Amino acid sequence: MEATQVIKVNNSVYVINMDSLIVKHFTIDEFRKISRNDSLLQELISTINGPSYLQRLKPVNDYYSSEKAIVLPSLLLSYECNYTCTYCYQKRQKENSQRITADQITGVKEFYSEYSRITGHEVEFKAVHVSGGEPFLPENKETIEKIAEVFYNKTLIFATNGTFINDYRDILSHHCHVKLWVSIDGAKEVHYLKRVPSLNSHYDDMMSGVKWAVSEGIDISIMCVFDPDYADSYSLFFDEIENLGWLRNKGINLVFLPLTSGAGCDTIESEYLDNAIAAFIKLRTTDGRAGCVDARQLMPGAIPLMKAIKRANDGLFDPYRCECLVKPSYSFTPGGLVYLCSAFEDELGCIGRYWPEVEIDLSRINLYSMRRIENMEACNNCVKKVFCNCGCAATAVDRTHDIHGIHCSIWANPTFLQHLEHFTFNDFA
Numbered sequence: 001m002e003a004t005q006v007i008k009v010n011n012s013v014y015v016i017n018m019d020s021l022i023v024k025h026f027t028i029d030e031f032r033k034i035s036r037n038d039s040l041l042q043e044l045i046s047t048i049n050g051p052s053y054l055q056r057l058k059p060v061n062d063y064y065s066s067e068k069a070i071v072l073p074s075l076l077l078s079y080e081c082n083y084t085c086t087y088c089y090q091k092r093q094k095e096n097s098q099r100i101t102a103d104q105i106t107g108v109k110e111f112y113s114e115y116s117r118i119t120g121h122e123v124e125f126k127a128v129h130v131s132g133g134e135p136f137l138p139e140n141k142e143t144i145e146k147i148a149e150v151f152y153n154k155t156l157i158f159a160t161n162g163t164f165i166n167d168y169r170d171i172l173s174h175h176c177h178v179k180l181w182v183s184i185d186g187a188k189e190v191h192y193l194k195r196v197p198s199l200n201s202h203y204d205d206m207m208s209g210v211k212w213a214v215s216e217g218i219d220i221s222i223m224c225v226f227d228p229d230y231a232d233s234y235s236l237f238f239d240e241i242e243n244l245g246w247l248r249n250k251g252i253n254l255v256f257l258p259l260t261s262g263a264g265c266d267t268i269e270s271e272y273l274d275n276a277i278a279a280f281i282k283l284r285t286t287d288g289r290a291g292c293v294d295a296r297q298l299m300p301g302a303i304p305l306m307k308a309i310k311r312a313n314d315g316l317f318d319p320y321r322c323e324c325l326v327k328p329s330y331s332f333t334p335g336g337l338v339y340l341c342s343a344f345e346d347e348l349g350c351i352g353r354y355w356p357e358v359e360i361d362l363s364r365i366n367l368y369s370m371r372r373i374e375n376m377e378a379c380n381n382c383v384k385k386v387f388c389n390c391g392c393a394a395t396a397v398d399r400t401h402d403i404h405g406i407h408c409s410i411w412a413n414p415t416f417l418q419h420l421e422h423f424t425f426n427d428f429a
């Protein structure tokens, strides 16, 4: 793969050397003149050549200051759910009937007190993320009441399928700040294609709950797993959520997500990715509202590339694929175990316990913090490192059973770079 990439967006052209992270910006006309003249083109390529950004730039060192870590812990209440989605990434845990109970919630705070004691870093909670299975199952009510009590002054973010929002109105309307991430895959018929409900009324219950939440001013992100085979149906879905206030109400956001097929976020199949991007681009030409959807996650690498270019302007690069390798925003699971992030399925992702006793495996935490690009010899000379940054640890550990294992997964797709122009630079243009 060439280190030099040309990305066109609207009337601009960005020419980037992926290894040096030097970028030049032109108008279409300017670039057209250059590209027709071999010597100008060679001159341009030589101006963006340079030492690898690993040598040219300095690593970012601000994940947390020496004193304080601002964290967003994730509480996974149970693996039980009222849906049986065909693509649910928790299938392997469905037999696990353990759940986090109300009296275990204080264990989360105790875990962080112990973490502060042994590392010397004070921990401040930015927000608390609550998920499942389905967190709003009736059985979780006491636990959620306890979460709202223990974290009374913190934002609570619930990742839910929405069926039981109405049963939690009391807690949701009284808590200081709540956000809902509601998974809806389209209008009812399309939603039910891969999401199999235990009752046919779940979709309507969810819509009624979302409507109530909007009326309460609660921020809603609609998380939709994009299906390229049904791209034509999204206009109907847009109509439906416009009725809820989407496009008028800034508190309602529609996000298209890629379909993943295993542990971690690097498990997108190449064929799906190519089809999804082609279908999304077509949808954007047939229904302008698609341009208001946050679809950046459909294109792996788009967000990391944007960040990398912004940081390179400040003389910096990011040595880590994600914050969880270095920041203690851990995932607290049923049964008392703490994982680096909720996407891990391999036991090697476990870094301690919060219940019945607090235990912290500092040596494993330190091993993960060594998973930085400069230390991964196999990745140092790879021009995809700017996107991939040694890969998602949850995916790599699942495939290699090694904390420092490498698994190139989606980045090995030869076509993925061709799609970048449609996503990456919209924020700059």
Ligand code: SF4
Residues within 6 Å of the ligand: 081, 082, 083, 084, 085, 087, 088, 089, 090, 132, 133, 134, 161, 183, 195
């Ligand atoms: S709603 Fe979520 S947790 Fe429940 S089966 Fe579907 S993907 Fe899995």
Ligand code: SF4
Residues within 6 Å of the ligand: 264, 265, 321, 322, 323, 324, 341, 342, 343, 344, 391, 392, 393, 394, 395
């Ligand atoms: S390990 Fe990092 S990149 Fe992978 S799923 Fe977790 S947060 Fe995302």
Ligand code: SF4
Residues within 6 Å of the ligand: 378, 379, 382, 383, 384, 385, 388, 389, 390, 391, 406, 407, 408, 411, 412
């Ligand atoms: S994991 Fe593979 S694609 Fe990613 S940086 Fe390393 S060698 Fe490159």
